Amino acid sequence: MRIGLGFDAHRFAGGRPLVLGGVDIPCPRGLEGHSDADVLIHAIMDALLGGAGLGDIGRHFPDTDPAYRGISSLVLLGRVKELLRERGFAPVNLDSVIIAQKPRVSPYIPAMEEAVARALDMPPGCVNVKATTTEGMGFTGREEGISAAAVALLEIFRV
C-alpha cells in the first residue's frame, strides 16, 4: 500500500464556469486557471501522483503547454489513471475536502463522487468528497478563492 497527499487553491475569476469534481456548479464566478481550474480534481491528481512517487500535475501537465488550455480536468484525471496503471498502481480509495465559503457545494457532492469514480474506474463508495467553510477566516473565508485537499491510498498490483 502507498499513500499520497494533494492540495490546491485557485482564485475566483469572473466570466468563467465553476467546475468542481467534474461537475458544473451554478455560481456567478468560476476559478482562474490554465485548464478548467477544477481545484478538487487537481488535489486528487496530486494525491494519486504523490502516492505513486510520480511528482505532481505541474510535471506531467505543465501550464505552459497550450495543449492543456481549457482542458477538462476529468480528461487529465484519466491520464493520471493510465500513468499509475503503467507503473503497477491501482487506487484503493480517495478522501477529499473542498474548502469554500461560497457557493454551497454539498448538493453536488454525490455527482462529483460519481464523476471521479467513473474517471478512475473505481467502485462507487471508494471516492469520498466533503466540503467545509473556514467560518469567514482566511482567503477562502473572504471569498477570494476555493481550495481543496485530498488523500489517496494506492495498491501495488505489479512489482
Ligand code: MG
Ligand atoms: Mg490547480
